[in-house]
Amino acid sequence: MVSQIIFLILTLAAIALFTVNFRKIIRNIRLGKDVNRNDQPTKRFITMMRVAFGQSKMIVRPIPAILHFFVYAGFVIINIEVLEIMIDGLFGTHRVFHGLGGLYDFLIGSFEVLAFTVLLACVIFFIRRNILNMKRFKGVEMTAWPKSDANYILIIEILLMSAFLIMNAADAKLQTLGAGHYITAGSFPVSQFLIPLLPNTENALIILERSCWWFHIAGILAFLNYLPYSKHFHILFAFPNTYYSNLEPKGEFTNMASVTNEVKAMLDPSFVPAETEPGKFGAKDATDLSWVNLMNAYTCTECGRCTSVCPANITGKLLSPRKIMMDTRDRITEVGKNIDKHGVGHDDGKALLDDYISREEIWACTSCNACVEACPVNIDPLQIIMELRRFAVMEESQAPASINAMMGNIENNQAPWKYSPADRFNWAEGN
Incomplete structure (x- = not known):
């Protein structure tokens, strides 16, 4: 009973702590402006199943796509085994599902194969990050913490899968020794190769099996509470993020209601706009962005696919779409901490613009949507950049000289160029 009580306390404490931190993140996301993303539910569901569940955008890079599928499938399916561990821990049973017979043997065998593929994939990912030093995992935004965070996740996964396989190997050996409480159940296609490496005494095997069992479940509960502080939160947010992603054609920008009303009033003097509270043009801080933008920020896994295809970044400009998302997440998290410490208001x-994201970054963007297309979970850095630009131009009247010149030409010449509209077709003379 003592171990069951300890297990119950540990589980409840882990769930309670995760709930507190998860609710803070949801609170932070809700600090964003409201936007309606409940239209076209069928299309949204299909997008979510294709992109998040089907991993359709991962396949652009086949090798990491296959490795990620191993980790993804292993994470999802091995949770069935975690369910058995939870029941055993609470009720003091051992392999409670063994009554399934041949199906149970098949499941345990499948879990072992998946655990091994997850372990192998994580080792390869670790090598890619730390030994091959791939360019995609570098950048000014990839400071000590983002690099360490990625490694911590991989190391945790390797240790958890190793503990699972060693636990099964010790269990299998105890079954052959006829140890009490260790019923004959399960199939061990991978861990059987570890059996010769284990001690031969029953007591030593029981200590090893129990240690790995506790390490495995405690590690999972600890990992659950590490998620809110980690880039790995996309485990939970990938599905809602793709469901609420922008379904409009790429490159189609939203109209601002306040500006639209002014244009309508200019064209039709009889037009009377609905009374609305005066708002801010664009966004200066993270709270001026929409809740979808903020959810995007928490969903970002810092894979760098967006930055690796960004033409501005490739040509040496300061812009990195990955940094835009990381800065947005850091800023809204800081705002949330201020609320916890000092209260609302x-x-x-500080602000997102200037304190986190510089003017040089937002004006380096070519608005080509390459970053949006490359993101495996439909994150949209361009939308954040455009909102920051809108604030700079419409609230502060601050824009690069070339932009101001272009706007002046559009106002005076109805075209981006400095030539008079009357001379527009001069190029065709003589042709």
Whole structure:
């Protein structure tokens, strides 16, 4: 009973702590402006199943796509085994599902194969990041913590899968020794190769099996509570993020209601706009963005696919779409911490624009949508960049000289160029 009580306390504490941190993140996301993303539910569901569940955008890079599928499938399916561990821990049973007979043997054997593929994939990912030093995992935004965070996740996965296989190997050996409590059940196609490496005494095997059992489940509960502090939160947010992603054609920008009303009033003097509270043009801080933008930020796994295809970044410009998402997440998290410490409405004198994202970054963007197309979970860095630009132009009247010149030409010449509309077809003379 003592072990069951300890297990219950550990589980409840882990769930309670995760709930507190998860609710803070949801609170932070809700600090964003409202936007309606409940239209076209069928199309949204199909997009979610194709992109998040089907991993359709991962296949652009086949090798990491296959490795990621191993980790993804292993994570999803091995959770069935975690269910058995939870029941055994709470009720003091051992392999409670063994009554399934041949199906149970098949499941345990499948879990072992999946555990091995997850372990292998994580080792390869670790090598790619730390030994091959792939360019995609570098950048000014990839400071000590983002690099360490990625490695911590891979190391945790390797240790958890190793503990699972060693636990099964010790269990299988105890079954052959006829140890009490260790019923004959399960198939061990992978861990059987570890059996010769294990001790031969029953007591030593029981200590090893129990240690790995506790390490495995405690590690899972610890990993659950590491997620809110990690880039790995896409495990939970990938599905809602793709469901609420933008379904409009890429490159189609939203109209601002306040501007639309002014244009209508200019064209039709009888037009009377509905009374609305005066709002801010664009976004200066993270709270000026929509809740979808903020959910995008928490979903980002920092894979760098967006930055690796960004033409501005490739040509040496300061812009990195990955940094845009990381900065947005860091800023809204900081705002949330200020609320926890000082209450709603506290002004720390900082903003997303200038304090996190520079003017040079937002104006380096070519708005080509390459980053949006490359993201495996439909994150949209361009939308954030455009909102920051809108604020700079429409609220502060600050834009690069070339942009101001173009706007002046459009106002005076109805075209981006400095030539008079009357001379527009001069190029065709003589042709």
